[in-house]
Amino acid sequence: MRTAYRVETVRAAERELMERLPEAALMQRAAAGLAAACAELLDRVYGSRVVLLVGSGDNGGDALYAGARLARRGAGVAAVLLSPGRAHPAGLAAFRRVGGAVVEPGRAEDAVARADLVVDGIVGIGGKGGLRPEAAALARAAAASRAAVVAVDLPSGVEADTGEVRGEAVRADLTVTFGTHKPGLLIDPAREHAGSVRLVDIGLDLPADGAELEALQHADVARLLPVPAAESDKYRRGVVGVAAGSDRYPGAAVLAVAGALRGGAGAVRYVGAAGDAVIARYPETLVSATGPAKAGRVQAWAVGPGAGEDAATVAEVVAAEVPVLIDADGLRLADRDAVRARTAPPLLPPHAGEAAALLGVSREEVEAGRLTAVRELAEAYRATVLLKGSTTLVADPGGAAPVRVNATGTPWLATAGSGDVLSGVAGSLLAAGLSARDAGSVGAYLHGLAGRLAARGAPVRAHQVAEAVGLAWRDVVRG
Ligand SMILES: NC(=O)C1=CN([C@@H]2O[C@H](COP(=O)(O)OP(=O)(O)OC[C@H]3O[C@@H](n4cnc5c(N)ncnc54)[C@H](OP(=O)(O)O)[C@@H]3O)[C@@H](O)[C@H]2O)[C@@H](O)CC1
Ligand SMILES: Nc1ncnc2c1ncn2[C@@H]1O[C@H](COP(=O)(O)OP(=O)(O)O)[C@@H](O)[C@H]1O
Ligand SMILES: [K+]
Structure with missing residues (x-):
């Protein structure tokens, strides 16, 4: 499991560790890791600018100490001091001792333009808001130069705790972060500014239950995947009910069923107007002619993709006693009080536009503040909310558990119907017995990976994503 901690938690762990270590030891550890990462990025340290x-x-x-290390290895290192009188005194002294140069005021942008590598040590976890004008000008110069940009701890200007970017911020090729990931390194839009991220262990002891975010890895997902036992039959593996599609949108039903068939349940039961289309493509589906309440036993429902205006079906599913997933049109049609009244919180997987409509804000607001939006929705609907998009977040109501973040996806997944496939996969995992939190995060993980494996760098159709879920599953199990 990868975890990310808020700044206040990092600061507390730092204080505790500093009491036991000699002065500057932590900064030396950070600088050593930073310098090693910079050296790897440069083809050759000796002679580089x-x-x-x-x-x-x-x-x-951190930047000054790392610069001193690179200078000792033969790099030509120059420092642009944003507040010359206030630069870290010991770091600056160490830098000067190895012959490091300080760039004269007025020459900074020119030096950046000619650099092979720019190290962004403007601001880390102590920053608030976008960059101030002087710093912003340097960030623009770095972006315009052909230099590789390495951010120290965080790209300067992004919000460490939320991933928001309120103004200008550095765009890095690599971020070298210390002690733990910060939430902003895992959530867009800040994540996009970070480039690839390398974590340097500096010995911080972080509380096991105090993480703000967690990201499942292959091994975590492998442990959660439902695997049939010797005594299993299709009912014990779980039957997932899919209530989706309409005369106008039969395809959504087919795609949701396509996902459901690959999500680990033993059988898929379908109710809705698209039974013929579903059976034509997937003869293994159990098609019922009734509504959800009379369709027969299921262990979980997925309702809403392509539902059109069929509020009655959505209401029947919301009233069901088994776990439910409510998506797409179902999010608009479901009665909020009825959703809140459920004993088991349902799983709601909106994209940013749907989340915005439910919260009564703009789509841009949701995309700019994903963590806030997903937490607010989880409270408002007393539901587990899976906010889709470039980074997918899964939040439980109550706010105590870390928000799960998934980054296995690819922008190629932004294709019509791919969300319907995810509905089916996650619904199937619910039926197989996973909690809403696990079904949502494992579903997003498999779906994202399937998208990657199916696309392999080229456009992909939602159907191909569903077909690749088995490949993703095997990839996870193989480790
Ligand atoms: N925690 C750990 O375990 C370890 C932490 N370590 C390192 O310490 C870092 C934290 O250092 P920190 O606390 O000194 O704060 P920091 O990020 O340098 O920011 C303060 C500076 O930013 C400025 N500034 C603020 N906002 C700004 C803006 N919008 N635009 C422009 N400037 C802005 C602010 O200016 P001022 O307001 O004072 O004028 C001040 O100059 C951490 O990220 C990591 O790198 C490692 O060495 C080892 C272990
Ligand atoms: N830029 C992106 N990067 C990664 N995944 C994305 C991106 N954009 C969309 N996705 C994923 O693609 C899927 C799209 O779902 P959705 O918007 O509901 O599409 P539809 O309604 O057409 O089925 C979601 O799983 C979402 O997380
Ligand atoms: K920085």
């Missing part, structure tokens, strides 16, 4: 952007906090101190 490195420019440090140095703010007046410890983030700048």
Whole structure:
């Protein structure tokens, strides 16, 4: 499991560790990791031109110590000091001792333009809001130069705790972060500014139950996947009911069933107007002619994809006693009080537009503040909410558990019907006995990976994503 902690938790762990260590030991550990990552990125350290952007906090101190290490290995290193009188004194002294140069005021942008590597030590976890104008100009210069950009701890200007970007921020090729991931490194739009992320262990002891975010990895997903036992039969494996599609949107039903058949349940029962289309494509589906309440036994329902205006079906599913997933049109049609009144919180997987409509805000607001939006929706609907998009977040109501983040997907998944496939997969996992939280996060993990495996860098159809779920499953099990 990968975890990310809020700044206040990181600071507390840092204080505790510093009491037991000699002065500057932590910063030396951070700088050693940072310098090693920079050296790997440069083809050759000796003779390369490195420019440090140095703010007046410890983030700048890290950059100065790392710059000193690179200078000792033969790089030409120059530092741009944003507040010359306030740069980290010991770091600056160490830097000067190895012959590091300080760039004269007025020459900074020119130096950045000619650099092979720019190290962004403007601001780390001590920053608030977008970059100030002077720093923003340097970030623009770095973006315009052909230099590789390495961010120290965080790309300067992003919000560490939320992933929001309120103004200008550095765009890095690599971020070297210390002690733990910060939420902003895993959630867009900040994640996109971070480039690839490398974690340097500096010995911080973080509380096991205090993470803000967690990201499942292959091994975690492998443990959660439902695997039939010797005594299993199709009913024990779980029957998932899919209530989806309408005369106008029969395809959504077919795609949701396509996902459901690959999500681990023993059988898929379908109710709705698209029975003929479903059976033509998937003869293994149990098609019922009734509504959900009379369709026969299921262990979980997935309702809503392509439902059109069929509010009655949605209401029947919301009233069901088994776990339910409510998606797409179902999100609009479901009665909020009835959703809140359920004993088991349902799983709601909106995309940003649907989440915005439910919250009464704009889509842009949701996309700019994903973590806030997913938590608010989970409270408002007393539901487990899976907010889809470039980074998928899964939040439980109550706010105590870490929000799960999934990044296995690819932008190629932004194709019509791919959300319907995810509905089916996650509904199937619910029927197989996973909690809403696990079904949502394992579903998103498999769906994202399936999208990647199916696309392999080219456009992909939603059907191909469903077909690749088995490949993703095997990939996870193989480890
Ligand atoms: N925690 C750990 O375990 C370890 C932490 N370590 C390192 O320490 C870092 C935290 O250092 P920190 O606390 O000194 O704060 P930091 O990020 O340098 O920011 C303060 C500076 O930013 C400035 N500034 C603020 N906002 C700004 C803006 N919008 N635009 C522009 N500037 C802005 C602010 O200016 P001021 O307001 O003072 O004028 C001040 O100069 C952490 O990220 C990691 O790198 C490692 O060494 C080892 C272990
Ligand atoms: N930029 C992106 N990067 C990664 N995944 C994405 C991106 N955009 C969309 N997705 C994923 O693609 C799927 C699209 O679902 P949705 O918007 O409901 O589509 P539809 O309604 O057409 O089925 C979701 O799983 C979402 O997380
Ligand atoms: K930084």
